[in-house]
Amino acid sequence: MRNVVNRNTDIQSYFQPGEKMLWAGRPKQGIMFSKNDALLVPFSLMWGGFAIFWESTVVTQAGTPFFFKLWGVPFVLIGLYLIIGRFLVDAFVRARTQYAVTDRRIIISREGWFSKLLTLSLQQLPNLDLDQKSDGTGTINFGPDSGATSGYRGKMSNWTPALSDVPRFLGITNVREVFDLIARAQSTKAS
Template identity: 40%
Template sequence: MSTWPAEAPIPNAASVENRLHSGESLLWSGRPDPSKHFTAKDAFLIPFTVLWAGFAIFWEASVFGMTRGGRGPGIVFILFGAVFVAVGLYMVIGRFFVKAAQKRKTYYWITTERAIITKDNGSWEDVILGQSPVRTRARGTHGDVSFVAGGGPLGIDIWENTGMPSFASRGGFGFYDVKDPQPMFDALRRR
C-alpha cells in the first residue's frame, strides 16, 4: 500500500476495509493531485471554450447596444445571452475550480479484486478488475489509470478529468492525476 503524506491520515480506510469481500485485501491507496489542472484534452477544450465565451460576450454586448434607448430585441435576448455567458465562463475558468474541489474529496483504492473510488460524502464506486481493459498513462510525475468498460456512448472519454459535466448516464471510471503513479501501476500488476 502506498504511503500518504504524514499530515493527511488515510480517510475512509476503516469503511473501505469493512466493505472488502472475504479474502480481498487492500494493495494501494492514493488520491488525485488537486494542483494538476490541465490534461491533453485541454489543447482542444481551451480554444473551444474561449471561442464560446467570446461569442457569448459579443452577443451580450451587441444586445445591450441595440436595447439602449428602449429599442431593440429586449430583455428576452439579454437573458438568453446571459445563460451562454455563464456557461462560457464556467467552461473557461470555473471547471478548473470545480475539478480541484472534487479532487480534494476523492480517494482511490486498489484491492486484490477491485478498483474503488470513494468521496468525502460517503459515495462509493467500484469496478471489478479483470472484467475491463485497463489503460495506464504516465506523464512526467503524474499518472492515470482508466478502466475501459464496453458499451458506453461513443466519445464519452472526451469529458473524463476535464471538469466539464458529462450528460451520459455513466461516465468513465478512472484514477486521474495521481502523483508518483508507479506504486499504483505496481499494485495493478500485483493483483
C-alpha cells in the same frame, strides 16, 4: 509506496472483513489540464468571448427588447463555465476523491455534491490503460476512454475529467508503481 488518506471518511471504512490495503492515494490537487484542453480551451474562449460580446452589445444598445437582453445570459454563463468553471469543479471533485487498491478490489470514493462509491473486483477488471507523464504522475483507466471513442457530445464528463464515466485513478503520483501493483494483485488473485 503507501500514501495515507486523511479525509472525513477514511476509505478503509469501505473495506470488507479481512480485506487488506495494498495502496491508497488521492488525485493531483488544484487546477489540472488534460490532453483534451488543447481543443477545449480555444473553443471555450471563442464561445465565451462571442457570448460576452453579444450580451454586452445587446445590453448597451438603447431600445433593445428585454427578451434579447435575457437571451444571451445562459450563453454567457455556459461560456464562463467552459472557460474557468469546469476547472474549478474538476479541482473540487478531485479534492474529495480517494483511491485504494486492496487484495480484492479497486475502490474509488468521492464525497460532496458529486458523491459516488465505485468498487471493481480485481478478478473482473477490464483492460488497464496507463497514461504516464515524464514526472511519474499519470492516470490509470479501468476501461476504454469514452471521450476518445464517443466524441464530445455534450457530456459533462468530457469537459470535467474528475466526473468521467470511465473508472480511473486520475493524476496520481508514481503511477507506474501503482499500475504494476494492480497487475501483480490481479495475477495473485487469479492463481
